[in-house]
Amino acid sequence: MGTGTPTVTTSGISAANAVLKQRGLEPFVHRKDQENFVRIVDKPFLAEQFYASAPEPERTVMRQALGCRFCEHPSCTAGEVTDIRGILRRVAVGNFTGAQKLWQKVPASPEKLELFEARCIRAQGVEGPVPIRQIIRHLSGRLKQDSG
Numbered sequence: 738m739g740t741g742t743p744t745v746t747t748s749g750i751s752a753a754n755a756v757l758k759q760r761g762l763e764p765f766v767h768r769k770d771q772e773n774f775v776r777i778v779d780k781p782f783l784a785e786q787f788y789a790s791a792p793e794p795e796r797t798v799m800r801q802a803l804g805c806r807f808c809e810h811p812s813c814t815a816g817e818v819t820d821i822r823g824i825l826r827r828v829a830v831g832n833f834t835g836a837q838k839l840w841q842k843v844p845a846s847p848e849k850l851e852l853f854e855a856r857c858i859r860a861q862g863v864e865g866p867v868p869i870r871q872i873i874r875h876l877s878g879r880l881k882q883d884s885g
């Protein structure tokens with residue numbers, strides 16, 4: 738066992754190959770001429786550098802979503818079906834389409850969203866709750882743009 742990106746990448750490839758094998762498909766084998774998708778960042782890597790290449794307002798929204806602790810038992814939704822944690826997880830990695838789909842599956846009323854935000858575990862601390870309503874507003878705006 739080791740640490741760092743190469744180990745994580747290797748573990749990911751092993752996991753993917755296990756799935757491919759299970760399905761009777763060819764395993765992934767790295768070729769020398771293959772494009773490298775791993776980006777090496779300069780040190781020290783500061784929090785404000787997160788998503789630096791993303792355009793605004795997406796960058797701000799992604800940073801807000803990254804503030805979510807992705808709780809195992811989210812107090813925000815407290816067992817309700819709207820998957821706020823799943824939406825935030827998708828937004829945090831820039832998967833706005835996936836987040837929009839999840840939101841459309843089980844949307845919530847503005848009152849519910851306010852309640853979710855009030856119940857966010859971060860609301861008890863100095864940082865304040867994850868701005869769920871602001872993030873959902875952004876997603877809804879994108880949906881309107883897509884359909885209009």
Ligand code: SF4
Binds near residue numbers: 805806808813825
């Ligand atoms: S309670 Fe707050 S931090 Fe936890 S999953 Fe919900 S939004 Fe994220």
